[in-house]
Amino acid sequence: MTGPDAQGHDTTRHTSAADYTQRLILALRLHEVPGDRIGEIVAEVQSHVADTGEDPVDAFGSPRAYAASLVDEHRPSAWWTTALTVAASGLAGWLLAQGMFNVALGTRTWGQPGWVWIGLALVIGIPGGFAVWRRSTRVRDPRTGEDLAPFTAGGLLALIGTPVVLVLAAVVAIRISS
Amino acid sequence: MDATETTPGPPPSEWLRAVLSLAVLAIVAEEETYGYVVTQRLLAAGLGPVKGGTLYPVLKRLEAAGHVTSSWREGVNGPGRKFYAATEPGRAHLAERTAAWTHFTEQAASLLPIGRSTT
Numbered sequence: 001m002t003g004p005d006a007q008g009h010d011t012t013r014h015t016s017a018a019d020y021t022q023r024l025i026l027a028l029r030l031h032e033v034p035g036d037r038i039g040e041i042v043a044e045v046q047s048h049v050a051d052t053g054e055d056p057v058d059a060f061g062s063p064r065a066y067a068a069s070l071v072d073e074h075r076p077s078a079w080w081t082t083a084l085t086v087a088a089s090g091l092a093g094w095l096l097a098q099g100m101f102n103v104a105l106g107t108r109t110w111g112q113p114g115w116v117w118i119g120l121a122l123v124i125g126i127p128g129g130f131a132v133w134r135r136s137t138r139v140r141d142p143r144t145g146e147d148l149a150p151f152t153a154g155g156l157l158a159l160i161g162t163p164v165v166l167v168l169a170a171v172v173a174i175r176i177s178s
Numbered sequence: 179m180d181a182t183e184t185t186p187g188p189p190p191s192e193w194l195r196a197v198l199s200l201a202v203l204a205i206v207a208e209e210e211t212y213g214y215v216v217t218q219r220l221l222a223a224g225l226g227p228v229k230g231g232t233l234y235p236v237l238k239r240l241e242a243a244g245h246v247t248s249s250w251r252e253g254v255n256g257p258g259r260k261f262y263a264a265t266e267p268g269r270a271h272l273a274e275r276t277a278a279w280t281h282f283t284e285q286a287a288s289l290l291p292i293g294r295s296t297t
């Protein structure tokens with residue numbers, strides 16, 4: 001298992017273990033494999049490659065092919081649940097923005113105050129948000145309990161902060177112009 | 179391990195596919211061990227090199243069936259290893275399938291021209 005490549009394999013496709021890990025996590029994410037299971041699969045690959053000294057591509061195939069070979073364990077959710085989640089998120093986002101404008105400017109939409117629209121947005125948006133959160137569970141390394149693909153605090157801040165800043169800026173702009 | 183001069187090469191892959199799960203269960207039932215050792219035992223038994231990409235899905239299916247349990251252990255140096263051990267239902271399944279396999283191969287052998295038409 002050591003020494004130069006006797007079989008004349010193409011050495012240009014030699015993959016670093018870290019690069020293989022990242023590509024495998026992404027491929028498994030696309031197949032909607034739960035985070036804990038992704039952590040198990042990745043740890044198995046790393047442990048096996050460390051024992052054998054093999055190239056991960058030689059031992060397990062390309063990340064995409066290996067991920068595809070594992071999908072029979074996990075049935076991805078039906079297309080309509082994805083469509084429903086996207087539609088509900090869009091509607092909830094629009095209602096939330098509308099409600100926030102109403103509250104900030106002291107106006108009403110279709111005769112209802114902003115709090116009604118914000119409440120409706122939460123009722124519609126929370127189930128969809130829960131579905132997205134379930135898919136995006138952390139990829140936990142079973143050996144150490146640490147995140148294999150950590151979600152940075154800066155990324156989370158940008159995700160939540162951007163819409164809030166946009167709405168506030170719009171409110172300020174409307175206040176100034178009127 | 180009574181290897182003669184006429185030892186054939188590795189078995190056809192479809193035969194291996196049929197017996198791999200049972201062979202892996204037998205290895206794990208003998209002693210709690212990890213993936214790399216399982217591949218080495220398979221190789222030593224003449225079942226050919228089995229890739230990690232083939233072995234770990236087999237172990238996962240055995241685990242899902244309740245025949246095997248697994249746990250991560252700290253490595254001496256380097257990353258930890260996942261150890262596999264056979265459960266009681268796994269051992270019962272192994273005994274049952276071993277008997278069925280023996281019966282099956284005897285039946286198949288009775289049909290083959292063993293010792294009849296050489297040359």
